[in-house]
Amino acid sequence: MTAPAPAAAATVYRPQEDTRLLIDALSRLPVRGRRVLDLCTGSGPVAAAALRLGAREVIGVDSSEHAVAAARARSSSPTWTTLEGTVAEFTHPELFDIVTCNPPYVPAPSDPADCRAVPGPAHAWDAGIDGRAVLDTLCRRASDLVAPEGHLLVVQSQLAQPERTWDLLHHNGFHVVKAGFFRIPFGPVIRARRGWLIRRGLLGAHEPGELLTVLLARRSRR
Numbered sequence: 001m002t003a004p005a006p007a008a009a010a011t012v013y014r015p016q017e018d019t020r021l022l023i024d025a026l027s028r029l030p031v032r033g034r035r036v037l038d039l040c041t042g043s044g045p046v047a048a049a050a051l052r053l054g055a056r057e058v059i060g061v062d063s064s065e066h067a068v069a070a071a072r073a074r075s076s077s078p079t080w081t082t083l084e085g086t087v088a089e090f091t092h093p094e095l096f097d098i099v100t101c102n103p104p105y106v107p108a109p110s111d112p113a114d115c116r117a118v119p120g121p122a123h124a125w126d127a128g129i130d131g132r133a134v135l136d137t138l139c140r141r142a143s144d145l146v147a148p149e150g151h152l153l154v155v156q157s158q159l160a161q162p163e164r165t166w167d168l169l170h171h172n173g174f175h176v177v178k179a180g181f182f183r184i185p186f187g188p189v190i191r192a193r194r195g196w197l198i199r200r201g202l203l204g205a206h207e208p209g210e211l212l213t214v215l216l217a218r219r220s221r222r
């Protein structure tokens with residue numbers, strides 16, 4: 001994950017390679033006519049893609065009021081709603097055919113008990129000491145949100161142990177496959193933490209860049 005451009009840094013995450021990887025994977029699913037939930041929606045690029053791909057209804061959720069305002073500003077469709085909320089707390093009376101998520105996933109030396117307490121733009125990428133503050137919640141809550149035989153798409157860095165996401169989802173009744181990956185150069189956030197990440201065993205000393213992975217998890221029939 002690279003830091004956003006200075007103009008956007010004060011407010012909302014600017015769509016990057018992780019966003020594009022998630023949209024690529026989404027475009028290979030049968031989206032037309034489906035109900036889509038986009039968690040950690042930011043300014044709404046993944047939600048907008050779902051709508052373009054023919055989703056019947058899209059709900060975006062983000063914990064940042066600035067992100068929610070940005071997503072609402074770009075959506076004129078009555079079938080696209082953006083709500084302020086967290087992955088831990090979001091509930092809905094109906095389950096979704098497709099859930100997408102580009103969560104914060106960068107390991108950070110500080111580990112606030114509540115991820116909403118991460119200040120400033122880092123709220124979009126810092127995710128606790130192992131980078132899994134939101135990912136673990138997502139895995140735990142996946143079957144509260146995804147319909148039987150529905151899909152969850154989640155993008156993350158190798159720094160936050162995709163194999164753990166895989167195991168947790170598998171344990172919770174999902175069949176998981178890798179739907180995409182892409183290596184990017186280390187951005188300023190990772191470069192600044194490189195020594196700390198290597199000492200913690202989260203990054204190899206000779207890693208040439210950050211590996212992003214999208215996992216596709218299909219919920220089994222009830």
Ligand SMILES: C[S@@+](CC[C@H](N)C(=O)[O-])C[C@H]1O[C@@H](n2cnc3c(N)ncnc32)[C@H](O)[C@@H]1O
Pocket residue numbers: 013014015016018019039040041042043044045046061062063064067085086087088102103104115116123124125134
């Ligand atoms: C990596 S950005 C992704 C934004 C957008 N989906 C994109 O790809 O451009 C992560 C987003 O998650 C939001 N976020 C952080 N913690 C969250 C939480 N616990 N629940 C919901 N959203 C959260 C941040 O405000 C940020 O907008």
